[in-house]
Every structure is written in C-alpha cells, then in structure tokens.
Amino acid sequence: MTPPPSSRGRWDVVVAGAGPAGLAVAAACAVRGLRVALVAPHLRPWHQTYCLWADELDAATTALAGPAGGPALGARYPATVVRTSTGQRDLGRGYARLHNDVVHGLLLDQFATGGGVTVPGTVTGVQDDGRQVTLADGTTLTAGLVVDARGGGPGSAxxxxxxxxxxxxxxxxxxxxxxxxxxxxxxxxxxxxxxxxxxxxxxxxxxxxxxxxxxxxxxxxxxxxxxxxxxxxxxxxxxxxxxxxxxxxxxxLDAAVRRGAGVPVGAAAGLVHPATGYSVATSLRTGAAVADAVLAGADADAVRALVRSARRRATLGLFALGREVLLGLDEEQTDTFFSTFFTLPPSAWNAYLDTGSSPADVAATMWRVARALPPAGRRSLATGVARAVRPRSRAVTA
Ligand SMILES: Cc1cc2nc3c(=O)[nH]c(=O)nc-3n(C[C@H](O)[C@H](O)[C@H](O)COP(=O)(O)OP(=O)(O)OC[C@H]3O[C@@H](n4cnc5c(N)ncnc54)[C@H](O)[C@@H]3O)c2cc1C
Known part of the structure; x- marks a missing residue:
C-alpha cells in the first residue's frame, strides 16, 4: 500500500517498528502535532509479560496520560520478594505488570488522534543520510528524521x-x-x-x-x-x-546498537539493561523526550546524543562489566552475590537497576557490593572482573 503523502510530501518523522519504544515515540510525536508515519508489520498488542517497578509505572502513567492519569496502565504488587539461602525479604519497592492492551490502546489512540498514519509493512533500508525509508514492497517514505525502533539483534549473552x-x-x-x-x-x-x-x-x-x-x-x-x-x-x-x-x-543482553542512518531507540539503541534485561519503563519515558527534541528542531545527531548520551553510555558500560562478572558465577556464588546485593541500602541497589543512573552511583554500588561480599565471594568477583577486562585473544596473528 502507498500511504497518503503528508501535506508537504515529507513526513516530519518516520518510525520503524511498533514495540514499546517505537509506539511511544510515534504517539508522542503525533500528540505534539508532528507529521508521523509508523511502519510496522502489524499493530497487535504486545504479547510479552512486561513488568517494571510500581514507581516507574507511575512515571509512565504521568508521561503517557498526563498528571490526571486515566485508566490503570498496569497491575500493582505492593510487596516485592527476594529469596536467597540467607532468607526471604521484601524489598520495600512495589512492582507492577503492564496492562499491554491498555497501554498499547492508549498510545495508538494518541497516535491516531494526533493525525499519525500507519503504514503496514517492513522497513528494508534507511538511505539518504537518514531521510528516506524503503519498505519491502518498494514504497519509499521521505522524512526529516527516521527513528529506528526495530528491536535489538540476537547478541551472544x-x-x-x-x-x-x-x-x-x-x-x-x-x-x-x-x-x-x-x-x-x-x-x-x-x-x-x-x-x-x-x-x-x-x-x-x-x-x-x-x-x-x-x-x-x-x-x-x-x-x-x-x-x-x-x-x-x-x-x-x-x-x-x-x-x-x-x-x-x-x-x-549485549546486542550491537543499530548503526544505520536512522536514530535508534529502545532495544535497537542498546538500551536494554545489559545485566537485567529491562527496558520498557525507559522506553515509555523516552518517547516524550525524543518528540520534544524533534519539535524544538534537533537534528538526527542531537537526538542520537539525547537517547545515548555519554553519561548513559558510561553507565551501560559499567552494567556490562557487571554482567560479565555474573556470567562467571556458579549457582552458589550467584546466590551469595544476591544475598549480599539486596542487603545494600535501597538507593544503592536501585541505582544498579536503572539505566538512567549516573555512572558514579553505579560504580559506588559495585564497590559497595564488592566490600560487603564474604571473602570467597570477593575472590570470585575479582576473578570475574579480571576475566571481563582481559583483552579478547585475536583470531589473526602477524
Ligand atoms: C518475553 C519477553 C519478556 C520481557 N519482559 C520484560 C519485562 O518484564 N520488562 C522489561 O523492561 N523488559 C522486558 N523484556 C525485554 C525488552 O524490554 C523487550 O524486548 C522490549 O520489547 C523491547 O522493546 P523495543 O520496542 O525496543 O523492541 P521490540 O519490542 O523488539 O519491538 C520491535 C518492533 O519492530 C518490529 N520490526 C522488526 N523489524 C522490522 C522492520 N524491518 N520493519 C518494521 N518493523 C519491524 C517488530 O515486529 C517489533 O514489533 C522482555 C522481552 C521478552 C522477549
């Protein structure tokens, strides 16, 4: 299908992919009056069980539905329990499960009300320095900015x-x-x-x-x-x-960032937490920030820098180091690690679970875990860090 051209023959924004990251950006852009086309193979509600912290659900509700709220965007669990061999504890931070149908419906509604146009199809390429999108059926769309929300690659971990x-x-x-x-x-x-x-x-x-x-x-x-x-x-x-x-x-957990000419968001931008796999709360929050930047005239490089700022890249690097350490732990060592991790003050372990945390806070948490571990746990951690920072052997020698 060839979509109707926008009034000036060019879209302000073309979004590829309608997962949480793509749909959040598309809806936020449409709400702000930008001319948006959303290219997706289908628009069925997401089937995954998406969870986040209850306070993140509050933030997402405000970002998506405004301060007055609206229908409940998720189910809430007042207690969040962790069980290790040292016992069971309530973390004191509520948990939540997204009502996918409600969130998906709300975003689609905002998108349509704002004049967004859905283009059923599959993106095969982004050309012309990120201004043109080609679909599998040969359709081309021209845009001021192309947002790549096609998800992440397979990764090795x-x-x-x-x-x-x-x-x-x-x-x-x-x-x-x-x-x-x-x-x-x-x-x-x-x-x-x-x-x-x-x-x-x-x-x-x-x-x-x-x-x-x-x-x-x-x-x-x-x-x-x-x-x-x-x-x-x-x-x-x-x-x-x-x-x-x-x-x-x-x-x-370690998929490469999509480096094409579009501006990647969500999993395509490597924003899945490298050690825990979470990204939905961040994606739902990020839509508005991207749309505000585009509305203010930001170009592709500026939006890229907003989505993957130097600070965020540094934080992600520390999480990736943490993941590499975890990869080397056996069952007992992992149990010891989390027994210790969740005895840290909530502000410390929360910092480690949020890709929006500052690198300084994350590094401080990592240091605190290392100090709090029993000697055997500290030794496995040190071995893991050494393995993680060791340069990989080269396949080709001179
Ligand atoms: C089963 C499961 C459960 C998860 N649970 C959680 C959780 O509880 N909490 C959490 O935070 N994270 C969770 N995650 C991890 C992560 O947050 C999700 O993978 C999330 O869906 C990533 O969102 P996204 O929009 O960036 O990418 P995706 O959800 O992968 O969306 C990409 C979209 O792009 C479309 N697409 C792909 N190629 C093209 C193309 N060429 N042209 C057009 N469209 C295309 C796809 O059809 C898809 O709809 C879970 C992941 C899985 C698989």
Missing amino acids: QQRAWGERVTGDVGDLVPPGSALFMDWVTLREAAVPQPPVFLYGMALDDGTTLLEATSLAARPPVPLPHLRDRLHRLMAEAGLRTAEEPEKVAIP
Missing part, C-alpha cells in the same frame, strides 16, 4: 526464561499480594551442578499465577528445554497444572 501460567494452590511460593522478583532457592537441585536459575512469579488478573524459571544472563544462553524441565519438576512436586501456552523469553 541472553536472559532466558520458561514461563507457565499455572492453576492450583501456589502456597508460599509467591506470597499473596507480592511479586516474586528472584528466588534462588526453590529451583536448586542438589544432585548435579546446573546453571544458575531463579524462580520469578506473580498472580495474574485471571486467577492463575505466572511462574518462570529464569536464567539471568548466560553466554551461550541456557537452552529453553533446561528451564522448562526445571520448572516442570517444581510444578509436579507442588501439584500445579499448566493453564495456557508457555511464555518463552529470550532477551539479548
């Missing part, structure tokens, strides 16, 4: 999870009213060494409970059948039954 929506009495596996953020105890199986895997879970709106066996970060990624089998053994022991199709999670 991934977070993986196998999730089941279960029926039956979950007992204290997921304490009532809480989100189980990380449980490093329940899926441990004594017999053989296994990759570090934690249980993640929360009650869903339909009365079922989502349980996920999750590998936080692994290179190569942990095979999904391994995660499935560990979760299924737990379910069999607890008498839980599967209610629906499983959720299979694979989040690249």
